[in-house]
Amino acid sequence: MSVGTGQKPPPATDVFLAPGALVPAATLAAQQGPEHVVEPVAYDAILLAGFGGPEGQDDVIPFLRNVTAGRGIPDERLEEVAHHYRHYGGISPINEHNRQLQAALQTELAARGIDLPVHWGNRNWAPYVPDALAAAHAAGHHRLLAIPTSAYSSYSSCRQYREDIADALEATGLGAELVVDKVRQYFDHPGFVTPFCDGLAEGLAELRGRGATAIEVLFTTHSIPTVDAERSGPADRDFGDGGAYAAQHHAVAEVVMEAIGEQDTPWQVVYQSRSGPPSQPWLEPDINDAMAELPGQGRDGVVIVPLGFLSDHMEVLWDLDNEAMETAAEHGLAAVRVPTPGVHPAFVAGLVDLVVERLQGTPVAQRPARTGLGPWYDVCRPGCCENVRRGFRPAAAGLQP
Numbered sequence: 001m002s003v004g005t006g007q008k009p010p011p012a013t014d015v016f017l018a019p020g021a022l023v024p025a026a027t028l029a030a031q032q033g034p035e036h037v038v039e040p041v042a043y044d045a046i047l048l049a050g051f052g053g054p055e056g057q058d059d060v061i062p063f064l065r066n067v068t069a070g071r072g073i074p075d076e077r078l079e080e081v082a083h084h085y086r087h088y089g090g091i092s093p094i095n096e097h098n099r100q101l102q103a104a105l106q107t108e109l110a111a112r113g114i115d116l117p118v119h120w121g122n123r124n125w126a127p128y129v130p131d132a133l134a135a136a137h138a139a140g141h142h143r144l145l146a147i148p149t150s151a152y153s154s155y156s157s158c159r160q161y162r163e164d165i166a167d168a169l170e171a172t173g174l175g176a177e178l179v180v181d182k183v184r185q186y187f188d189h190p191g192f193v194t195p196f197c198d199g200l201a202e203g204l205a206e207l208r209g210r211g212a213t214a215i216e217v218l219f220t221t222h223s224i225p226t227v228d229a230e231r232s233g234p235a236d237r238d239f240g241d242g243g244a245y246a247a248q249h250h251a252v253a254e255v256v257m258e259a260i261g262e263q264d265t266p267w268q269v270v271y272q273s274r275s276g277p278p279s280q281p282w283l284e285p286d287i288n289d290a291m292a293e294l295p296g297q298g299r300d301g302v303v304i305v306p307l308g309f310l311s312d313h314m315e316v317l318w319d320l321d322n323e324a325m326e327t328a329a330e331h332g333l334a335a336v337r338v339p340t341p342g343v344h345p346a347f348v349a350g351l352v353d354l355v356v357e358r359l360q361g362t363p364v365a366q367r368p369a370r371t372g373l374g375p376w377y378d379v380c381r382p383g384c385c386e387n388v389r390r391g392f393r394p395a396a397a398g399l400q401p
Ligand SMILES: CC1=C(CCC(=O)O)c2cc3nc(cc4[nH]c(cc5[nH]c(cc1n2)c(C)c5CCC(=O)O)c(CCC(=O)O)c4C)C(CCC(=O)O)=C3C
Pocket: 051, 052, 053, 054, 064, 067, 068, 071, 073, 077, 078, 081, 092, 093, 094, 149, 150, 154, 156, 157, 222, 223, 224, 225, 273, 274, 275, 276, 308, 309, 313, 314, 315
């Protein structure tokens, strides 16, 4: 299913979709303008692009091999992670979450009179992206708008989805017949931000009700290698240490604190679920290390906000609800974990708003964005979120190289 390695990148001005398939020149011209908004497109289907997870004990190891293919993840780490899944019967809830999100999107689209079927395909487990593309094609669809289940920039959270879509176009031989674009990154879209605001306000109230008086808010997200973080986002913009990935999380966290009137409550962005060899630097601090410091600073409670995730999947259940909660107890901290967006009505409506933007070509000034970083790009910029360790691989829905 992989695109041949060593393949030469296409010329710098092409929008890569798949060999032989380019978007119309007008679309390209529009998206290169200062507004980075593309012309309206009459999409005929949605592709919900998920991560995928095992649904039984026999799936666990093959799933982990899919996720880590070609990546130097040590075997001990795979064993350790397999154990997290085995603890829950080998079943990750993530596929069920995506089934629910698919159904909720379908309902919301219908309620607004938008006749677009939602096809669902995962990167790492069935139903796979190539199956979804084949199903879309068999149903007579040609212009797909992808909604990845990830809100931020970085190789793991954006480009890898785009590369896997490019691979799927190649593997299915549908590259000349299907166009696959994607919605802009929605880390600062009100639909994504609102559920966290609601959850954090409730979490703070709950902890205060339990008697905590010196609470710190921990906004947590997946750690990634610092080299990936530095390359996250468009290559022609500087986002400081940690690249666009860290900058987006910090900006959203600040917006959430302000939105609920908690500017004076201490908070920080922390990282979780690190893997890879110890010699390789990843974003820090780890959530557990950060918590160990808090009693010394006079804190007696933490609200954990899983800002980097869309649903209560394994990274949330195990790494937060088991591990981080245990760490909190060890350090005498009262703790509560806020829900992920899941199928919160504001989130589902927000995703449909993103689809409508692209159907209508909404001007950038009319696009909602809660941070100064956005609204983000309709089409990923050249060199966006590249993985220097793996090298160049073609990616759908972006400018090359
Ligand atoms: C940024 C990011 C997100 C958020 C964006 C998004 O949501 O897409 C995310 C989500 C997820 N990560 C997940 C699972 C795993 N991630 C792994 C490994 C890795 N993740 C990374 C990053 C991210 N991961 C990285 C840099 C690696 C190292 C290897 C590599 O470069 O790829 C491994 C291998 C073992 C390990 O090392 O932990 C597993 C099993 C699941 C499914 C959970 C379930 O099944 O419920 C989900 C939603």
